[in-house]
Each structure stands twice: as C-alpha cells, then as structure tokens.
Amino acid sequence: MTSYNKIISFFASLALPAFVYAQAPLAYNSSGTIDKEMREDFVVIPDEADDIDIPIPSFIKRNANHIIYNGADWTGLRRAFEMSKESPVSIVHIGDSHVQADINTSTVRELLQYDFGNAGRGLVSPLKICGTNQPTDYVFQSSNSWNTVKLMNTSWMQTVGFTGTSIRPASSTSELTIGTKDTDDYNPFSSTTLFHNGKLSIKEVTDADGNKLDFRAIPSRDYTQIILSSLATKINVKFASAGDLTLYGASLSGERPGVFYHSIGNNGATFDSYNRIGSVGLGINPLHPNLVIISLGTNEAFGRQDIARFKRSIHLLVSNVRQANPDALILLTTPMECHRSVLTKSKARVRRKGRKGYRTVTRTNKTYAVNRNIAPLRKAILDYGKANGVAVYDWYDVAGGTGASTSWINSDLFAKDRVHHTHKGYNLEGRLLYDAIMDALRSQN
Structure with missing residues (x-):
C-alpha cells in the first residue's frame, strides 16, 4: 500500500x-x-x-x-x-x-x-438508473420508475442533458438517493445541485438514517441547489414534478476550497x-x-x-x-x-x-x-x-x-x-x- x-x-x-x-x-x-x-x-x-x-x-x-x-x-x-x-x-x-x-x-x-x-465529489450522473455502468464511489439510485435515455440511443424520447443521461419520473412524486459510497475515506457534502429541465419542487430531504434534514432550495432555470443544514454523505430527496421534468445529474459540494x-x-x-x-x-x-x-x-x-x-x-x-x-x-x-x-x-x-x-x-x-x-x-x-x-x-x-x-x-x-x-x-x-x-x-x- x-x-x-x-x-x-x-x-x-x-x-x-x-x-x-x-x-x-x-x-x-x-x-x-x-x-x-x-x-x-x-x-x-x-x-x-x-x-x-x-x-x-x-x-x-x-x-x-x-x-x-x-x-x-x-x-x-x-x-x-x-x-x-x-x-x-x-x-x-x-x-x-x-x-x-x-x-x-x-x-x-x-x-x-x-x-x-x-x-467535493463533484458531478454524479444517473448512469445506473439508465442501465449502464456507473463509477463505484457514488450512489445515484431510486425506488421509483423512470423513463430513461442515454446519449448513444438512436432516438431520444426526451431531452438529453450535458451529462449524456436523462431520467424522467413516471409519477408526480418521486425520490432520489444521492451520495458518496461508504469507504475508508470521508467525503461529505453540505450542498447538492440537481441539474434538470422543467419544474422541480423539493418536498423533503433526509439523511442516510432517515432523519429529516433542514434545507434550503434555491431554484434556477436549469438547476436547483439544495443547501443542507449539516454535512452528509448520503441524502434522500423527495420531490414533486410537473409536466416534462427531466433530470441529468447532480453535483456534490463540501462548500470548501480545493x-x-x-x-x-x-x-x-x-x-x-x-x-x-x-x-x-x-x-x-x-x-x-x-x-x-x-x-x-x-x-x-x-x-x-x-x-x-x-x-x-x-x-x-x-x-x-x-x-x-x-x-x-x-x-x-x-x-x-x-x-x-x-x-x-x-x-x-x-x-x-x-x-x-x-x-x-x-x-x-x-x-x-x-x-x-x-x-x-x-x-x-x-x-x-x-x-x-x-x-x-x-x-x-x-x-x-x-x-x-x-x-x-x-x-x-x-x-x-x-x-x-x-x-x-x-x-x-x-x-x-x-x-x-x-x-x-x-x-x-
């Protein structure tokens, strides 16, 4: 070693x-x-x-x-x-x-x-949800059903974002679990930015143990930043979607230099x-x-x-x-x-x-x-x-x-x-x- x-x-x-x-x-x-x-x-x-x-x-x-x-x-x-x-x-x-x-x-x-x-870990993409191989040092998963598109699909039934992936919720309310994997290295984050197209309304954020976290959502045209009240290595985000919401990925930041x-x-x-x-x-x-x-x-x-x-x-x-x-x-x-x-x-x-x-x-x-x-x-x-x-x-x-x-x-x-x-x-x-x-x-x- x-x-x-x-x-x-x-x-x-x-x-x-x-x-x-x-x-x-x-x-x-x-x-x-x-x-x-x-x-x-x-x-x-x-x-x-x-x-x-x-x-x-x-x-x-x-x-x-x-x-x-x-x-x-x-x-x-x-x-x-x-x-x-x-x-x-x-x-x-x-x-x-x-x-x-x-x-x-x-x-x-x-x-x-x-x-x-x-x-921070930085950009993570829903590669596994889209049915392809995903890096092993982060989690991007969901218990919901999604309509998915990958960059190399011949036809795109929905918008594909800059990450080359696109997931669209099949229901009006959905959840995503995003974070870094459990390893010997401690890589927490205090904010995450969800990249998307369409309206995204954050309802609840919980930590890895299911405890509710205080948060502040800052929406923008192409992304929504979620500021957490404390450091986390994994969060579950529950949100409501309207119309043609599609998500492309997230960025995990420790709000620290480096x-x-x-x-x-x-x-x-x-x-x-x-x-x-x-x-x-x-x-x-x-x-x-x-x-x-x-x-x-x-x-x-x-x-x-x-x-x-x-x-x-x-x-x-x-x-x-x-x-x-x-x-x-x-x-x-x-x-x-x-x-x-x-x-x-x-x-x-x-x-x-x-x-x-x-x-x-x-x-x-x-x-x-x-x-x-x-x-x-x-x-x-x-x-x-x-x-x-x-x-x-x-x-x-x-x-x-x-x-x-x-x-x-x-x-x-x-x-x-x-x-x-x-x-x-x-x-x-x-x-x-x-x-x-x-x-x-x-x-x-």
Missing part, C-alpha cells in the same frame, strides 16, 4: 474506484461493420488492485508527457490553483467509455485533491454525439470550470474516415464550450493506438458424424490488427489545436506512439478487447495526465 492510499484526510482524499472491464473484443470487422461488443454496456468486475503509485514502463515517452500549449495562456489556471485554499478550482473532463468508468479520471482527482484539497474534478463519460461517445446535445457548454457552466478536458476520438476510428468533417465536429464542440465558458481553458487529448477486430472466413473439410465421408464447413475467425484510423485522427486533433490556439495533450505519443498497443498488451495494460485498458492501465494513464498538469502548473508559457 502506497502513501497515497494511506492518507485518509477530510480535505484531501477520495476513494479510488476499483473495477475493470470484462467483455468480449469490441471493434469493427474488415468491412467496416460495427462489432457491437465495442461501444456500450460493459460488464464491471471488482478489482482488488487499488494502487495508483505504479511503476512507469520504459516504453512510456516521459519526455513527451507535457501539455502542448499552442499559444494558449495558462497563467489564469496557475493563479486559480495558487488560490485553491481560498476558492475551489473546477476541472470538467468530457469523454467516452474511457471516462465513464472513472478510473483514470479518479486517479487524477485523487492526486490533485491530495495536493490542493478536496472541494479541487473539483468532474467527469462526464458515455460509452461509445464521439464529438458528434455530444454536439447532438447542443448545450454542453451551457450545461457545464454552473460547474464554473477553469479547465475543460475533452478526450474523444477513439470511437470515430471505428467508422468511415472524413478528416475535414472530424475537424468541424471538434470545432463545433470546442466553440460550444468556449461560448458559454469564455474564461475556461480547453485541453484536447489524442487517443492512443488501439486494435480492431478482423473477421475472416475459411472453409474446412470435417468428417461426417456417423456417416462415411467428409463435408465442407465455413468457419469465422476473429483476429486483431492495429486500428490504422487512430493515427490520422490524432494528427487531426494536433492540427486543429495548433491552428486554433487550443492546448493538446498528445496521449498517443506519451503512451508510446506507433506500436504502443503491442507494448500495452504485453504489459497487461490493455483489456481483452484491445481498445480499453485494464485497471492498472487506467491508473497509469491518470497518473501521467496528472504529471502533465502539474508540469504545466509549474512552468511558464
């Missing part, structure tokens, strides 16, 4: 989610057909490993582990971190399944909060799918982001390539975030090299059962090959950042560059699908991103 894991501090520690993916290979075959094992609804298995202080393999390009500023001025972010003992710093990390699991992002969160203080590291991840997500929401920038605005990290591109590598369209999609999301959050820095990250499945058919002669002679059968064989679409998408992100003054973290290069996927497979850092990482691989990714952020905070650009 490392020093990181021994620290149980009110201000500076979070429980690190401990789970890995278990699933069959996910990719497209050689004809471009979607191999549905890739994009959505992973099976999550607990992992006893909970060590973020892991050795950094020799194939990691540590000399490349830095932010490429592209002319972006990070002075304001450095100043915000310097003032983190007086007011919280807010980071929002948007991504796909790599982020939804919240292993790499929880590593960054834990390390930054160890250095600068724990402002760092918020909010993560928004959706399995199978692309730039286009977030652009489909149309209001991501406005949605994250109440989180007051100082830095918005966007980690997308992996799923685009399993479809048809149109680099010009891809750059337009990047620009649309970046512009949407910038317009609503003009003081926030934006950091794009590139996806690392991964594999795709290749299906081939072969014919074989087999002996007939109980009869003389042979028959010919067709067999489908699955193999893997490097996904060659990743490299041009990585270049497109680098080119876009350079042309538009947006900082980039070149994870492709840091992870080892071309050929890195083989090294990751051999080091048990890639999951069986050769697209996602193991728990150890995500911890490594998070640790390296943390190092790059800390390097940026120390340097002068």
